[in-house]
Amino acid sequence: MRILLVSSSETETVYLHKAFRESAHSVHVADNLRYALYLASHEAFDAIVVSAVGLSLMTALFDALPELARLPRAPSVIVALASGTSQDRARVLRAGADACFVQPYSFLEMQERMLALHRASVARSAQPAVTTPALKLDPLTRDLVEDGKRVLLTKREYLLIECLLRQAKAPVARDQLIRYAWPDKEDVEPASVNLVVSRLRRKLELNGFRVRVETISRFGYQLAS
Known part of the structure; x- marks a missing residue:
């Protein structure tokens, strides 16, 4: 998933x-x-996580939540308050958040709630975000699955495949793949992308997958069966 952390x-x-x-x-x-x-109005995110919200930021939060809830790509909005009562959580939810936690909270619970919201969003969508009829990603094991066959991916491979799956029937620009799979890096060499793609191709071939990663000359890559 692609997350915007605030x-x-x-x-x-x-x-x-x-x-x-x-x-x-x-x-x-x-x-x-x-x-x-x-950022959220210009790029697609699956979830927006607003964390460590204290009393001094509550006014800004309540001003922003309706705008976040109206974003055209409809990312789920998850808020973590620095402190608060059940009434505070209810106010945050009424203002537009999809989930609200109070510190100390469980990261595992936050992630599972986020994944549940994402599954519900995908189910409502005409075009699933990270799946094709024969191919899907398992976020719990970080496996790529095709007709019962499974292959374990590295974190970078997982993110790259996830980005390609979002546009499974269209080529994806190399710059877009870099922003998605290397969000923590400002300057990524094309050779780094080529290396990850090369490893992915070997894994797919060795494990008998039908799907392959095709190079689109001077543009990027595309998934093909």
Whole structure:
């Protein structure tokens, strides 16, 4: 999944960024809600996680939540309050959040809620975000699955395949793949992308997968059966 993480706490940002990346998500970071709204209105995200919200940020949060809820690509919005009561959580949900937690919270529970919201969104969509009739990703094991065959992917391979699956019937630009699979890097050499694609091709061939990653000259890559 592609996640936009918004937090004014450096400690919380570092913790959640590391936890989401280790769970094979593509994570982009914004340090304020205005910038997050700008990013989310120009790029597609599956979830927006707003964390470490204290009393000083509540007004900005309630101003931003209706706008986040109206984003055209409809990412799920998850809020983690620094402190709060059940009434505070109810206010956050009424304002437009899809889920609300209060610190200390369980990262596992947050992630499972986020995945559940994503599954519901995919089920409502005419074109599933990360699946084709014969091919899918298993986020729990980080496996690529095709007709019962499974192959374990590295985090970078997983993110690259996930990005390709979002446009399974169309070529994906190399720059788009870099933003998705290397969200933590500002300067990624084309050779790095080529290396990951090469490893993926070997894994798919060795494990008897029908799907393959095709090179689109001077543009990027595309999945093909």
